[in-house]
Amino acid sequence: MAAIPRHDQQDQPDQTLGGHDRPDPVGPLPTGGPHSVGRRRFLGYVLGGATLMAAADLGMLAEPAAAAVPTLPQPAELYDLNDALTDSCRPTANLITVTVNEDGTASFALPRSENGQGVTTSTAMIIAEELDLPLSKVEVTLAPARPELLLNQLTGASNTTISTYTPIRVAAAIAKMALLEAAAIQLGDTVELLKSKDGVITAPDGSSVTYGELATKAASLVDREVEVELKSTDEFTVVGTPRNRVDALAAVTGAKEFATDLDVPGALPTMLCRPPTLNGTPKRVLNQQQVEGMPGVRNVALVDTGVAVRALTFGQCIDAVRALDVEWNDGPVAGMDDEDILANLRKAEVPLPSLGLNPLAKTIEADFAFYFRSNSPMDTNSAVADVRSDRATVWAGLKSPIVAQQRIAEALGMAEGQVTVNVVQGGGSFGRRLFFDGALEAAKVSQAMGEPVKLMWHRADDARAGRTHPMCTSRIRATYLAGQVLSFQQSHTSVETDYRHGLGEVLTARAADLPAGLGNQGFAQTVFGLTQEIPYDFGVVTQTLVEADERFNTGSMRNIYSPDVRVAAELVIDQLAAAMRKDPYRFRQEFIRNERVRAVLDKVATVGNWGRSMPAGTAQGIAIHKEYKGASACLVELDARPGTVDRDIRDAVTGPRVTKVVFAIDVGLAINPRGLEAQMQGGINDGIALALTSSLHLRDGHFLEGSWDNYFYTRQWNTPPEVEVIVMPSESGQPGGAGEAGVAAANAAVACAFARATRTNPTYFPINHKDPLAFTPKPFSPPIPQSPVNGLRFTY
């Protein structure tokens, strides 16, 4: 796509720019508020080109996200993380263009990453809607790293649809307008009398012309600015209706391509031999020649993270990695265990400030620990890299491709322009692909070997050396008196969450504009402050974050802080309810101060038959969450009876079983309710794993878990047989985030149900973390296990 001249692009800020250096985007327009449904007229462009290309000018769309005067002080309520991300995107998002092709299709390169969350489908729906084209005729691909987009290419915080919804609509609407104008000439009628439907424009006399026939006729020689009116939401026939994924057919036939499925000439299978302690480094290889002579092996090279081997098959890579004899330097946590790290966190905790409240008030204090968890997706850190002397090309599933491009160029000693970074569909992310560990490593290995490589992390590498959700503690002190909660203080202390993938840069861009003095805080503080909220009338409410210990590979695992924060808060809310002799649901209902949260809570309580009588050892749990412009509530039923907990399944943690889940979600406008439901179902399974079964154990400087038979993510024998997701109707014309919204309330509801079923107050999560290990750890040297040879004994 050609570069597009833009009047507001003249002073493109550079990547290190802080918000205060950047010219403010166009100020508030005379009409519309931050969530205006009524505002539908926008400016945009028909771009000069051979076929019809239309673009939205987001500079002209800009509206400040926070307009209303807040009535209560919690920052996330008036200006959340998504507002920060959306605002930081504004000056560059106008490069969003929709093209209409001669075959009657429309195409759009989405500057975001698809990892299963469904954004290619919802984006295609938005275009199909505004363009009056069948969904099957809209092709959405993933844009490569486009530095001209500056910061607007980050896929995170469930922000994709929130920030791209309007600009994509505007571009599509402009394309349709240009088609109608061209059709008016062709059909000899006026635009107003023409009707567009399913890619065909029809005149009152019945004559018609297809978009394909108009694609070149509607093209413009030069860029021209136009004004367009978007459809009103009552006219929607695609957006808001349940649709299947656009990539479903490819997924069920095996045709969907991930990084390791790409055929790049010469890019042979490549793997690394990694150090036995976390983040150790290689000193030297003692048997390089011997390994180079092994069957199929082509190259062996030392890089900063380990020793790479390139071979004809990955099987031969595994053999070679296992044969390598390497001297290592220890990593920074060598010799340390979970409890050492937890003790460090305890030292970093700051006392909850005394509020000097009524001395007659009663206090509930609680303290929770949350162990390391893995966000390893099915598709491990993998990437293809072809590094030549004067240029490099990389293919990977990347949520921050521009930052990846910069860092890779830096590592290779090249200029950014010499590095092309292509975004491939990722096989899951859960926050993992905010980083580009595999892509960076692949580039280094390709450079060291002088050959193209298809790098794949072994599962054991991905589990042990990949990114994790940091260990943290959450302390709460709540006071109550005479039927009122006077205060609710929560202090979260965490191993550092790494934001060096560029989220920090995005936030920096707006830092000076953040309300409530957040601009002076660090990125973690900012993210925490912009995502966390206690939507209850609990008097004095404070939530604070302390981060300590930066020796681990961490990242923003799906829903970042919220699952842990909600578990701690909702458990204490159950304790408050019990202390005040109230039913957990009624108590929440009484104190909730947000109508949308109240509505989802009431919905799950009614649909889930809250309070029904259940046998001893089983219980219901109920919890809420508010974040990403959405409100959610979850009701679960959990069975912790011995017959269930002690089920005998090979290589499994059976544990208590969640037998039923009712989940209600209000995201505002649900672009694709069917996709939203799927995201909630997935989030529920994440929440169950976080509460009951899945964690990493640090022992002697390394994580023990080396594969899916060690790390117990939810499996079929754990998943609830009954799941009902309710997508709430909404008056809002604006979409909210979907990718993460299912995790927090589900995690908290499971924790509450477990506490009620077992009549205990759990103080750490997952609840099985301190049980005897349910597996025998695989060796650390060699670092990856050999594949078995007995597969034919297990056919069925």
Add this chain to the structure above:
Amino acid sequence: MPRQTFKLNGQTVTVDVPDNVRLLWVLRDLLGVKGPKYGCGINVCKACTSHINGKAFNPCAVPVGEIGRGDEITTIEGLPDTLPAKKRGPNGLHPMQEAWLDRDVAQCGYCQPGQIMAAVALVRKVRREGRALSASDLDTIRNICRCGTYTRIREAIAEGSRTM
């Protein structure tokens, strides 16, 4: 180097590769059949589930030398052709794949070829045993899905077991 010959998705294939290389890599790296996915390499995640002579197995745990000339390997790519055209669905696919589309099961899609191959084998096994598919049968499926699509997998298998 040994020449390995077997039937793959209805065609006889021959490839030069040592006996001990696991079939998954022969399929993916040498024959370019990418439907079976790598998820662990130790037969626990089941992302590579395919069929040998109509039964589910995991090629990551089978040396290619153990595959005989007469063995028929079916991957997701060859699943539709295991049925006559009239038994395939509106998209020309195996009824289990059609059920997967109908229920919009896939999220990222990475594990789904293996899930479908496992589902087909499970339904056949239950039929061989002369039983109706139960929730306990679904609980035995070991294929992992990190997107957590289990709810729709269960719905799709129930549907696919009715239509296949």
